[in-house]
Amino acid sequence: MIRLTAIEKAFSGQTVLSGIDLQLQEGSVTALIGPSGSGKSTLLRCVNLLEQPNGGQLQIGDAQLDLHTHPHPSRRQVQAIRQQTGMVFQSFQLFPHLSVLENVMEGLVTVLGWSKAAARERAEALLVKVGMGHKAEVMPATLSGGQQQRVAIARALAPSPRVLLCDEPTSALDPELALEVVAVLRQLAAEGTTMLMATHDLRLAANIAQQVVFLEAGRIVEQGTAQQIFTAPQQERTRRFITTLTDGLPENWEI
Numbered sequence: 001m002i003r004l005t006a007i008e009k010a011f012s013g014q015t016v017l018s019g020i021d022l023q024l025q026e027g028s029v030t031a032l033i034g035p036s037g038s039g040k041s042t043l044l045r046c047v048n049l050l051e052q053p054n055g056g057q058l059q060i061g062d063a064q065l066d067l068h069t070h071p072h073p074s075r076r077q078v079q080a081i082r083q084q085t086g087m088v089f090q091s092f093q094l095f096p097h098l099s100v101l102e103n104v105m106e107g108l109v110t111v112l113g114w115s116k117a118a119a120r121e122r123a124e125a126l127l128v129k130v131g132m133g134h135k136a137e138v139m140p141a142t143l144s145g146g147q148q149q150r151v152a153i154a155r156a157l158a159p160s161p162r163v164l165l166c167d168e169p170t171s172a173l174d175p176e177l178a179l180e181v182v183a184v185l186r187q188l189a190a191e192g193t194t195m196l197m198a199t200h201d202l203r204l205a206a207n208i209a210q211q212v213v214f215l216e217a218g219r220i221v222e223q224g225t226a227q228q229i230f231t232a233p234q235q236e237r238t239r240r241f242i243t244t245l246t247d248g249l250p251e252n253w254e255i
Contacts, residue, residue, distance in 0.1 A: 002059065003058075005057040006020070009043075032197065032199070039219075047196065049078050054067065055067050060084040060085065063083075085165055086159065088149070100138055100140065104127060108158050108159060112159055131150060132147060145173045145177050146180035147180070164194065166196070166198070168200065202230070209226050212224065
């Protein structure tokens with residue numbers, strides 16, 4: 001469903017991603033974990049071409065792009081990839097001058113050319129889905145962080161993307177508000193939404209993801225099931241990183 005092959009990315013000569021090969025099956029959830037600066041967020045942004053890789057191949061559904069043969073992809077090629085994805089940012093990035101409902105409608109009307117009536121119907125249904133139907137007419141500034149992130153998830157889902165990309169969706173939230181977002185993501189996972197998320201939240205990755213990928217210095221060190229990565233990692237570097245995440249958790253904490 002999603003295939004990344006030999007993805008490379010550098011900024012000002014500094015390699016950020018090197019030789020990334022990754023496959024996601026439709027309906028699965030994959031969590032990217034790793035220390036800060038490991039390339040998790042950059043990899044997400046390369047998937048929807050917010051950052052253009054310097055090399056490699058990218059396939060989402062029927063949309064394909066080979067950066068070796070097309071190092072400067074056309075706007076049409078970029079849009080073909082982006083239309084397959086929805087992005088949830090760490091900092092929400094809602095439009096402050098638009099109501100909650102208008103935020104979810106905006107892309108449908110201005111980018112996809114939906115009628116306002118159809119966009120409103122779709123947006124209202126998604127806000128109910130994420131538990132925000134009662135806040136449709138308010139402005140984002142009046143919402144808590146958890147509520148804003150749930151609106152952002154609804155907005156990302158509006159065009160029915162093939163994959164939902166989540167960049168640290170809970171890291172800007174205190175633990176109580178983060179639980180609101182985790183509950184929504186867990187519901188989406190149970191419904192078969194394909195997701196690729198970068199996260200430092202061990203519980204989020206362990207409880208939602210089927211596949212976990214450990215990155216360091218722009219390379220994949222290890223990947224496997226959540227159970228395998230969190231309870232029996234094969235690489236010593238992975239083991240040390242998992243230990244830092246689990247320090248301080250109760251002894252009876254389980255995946």
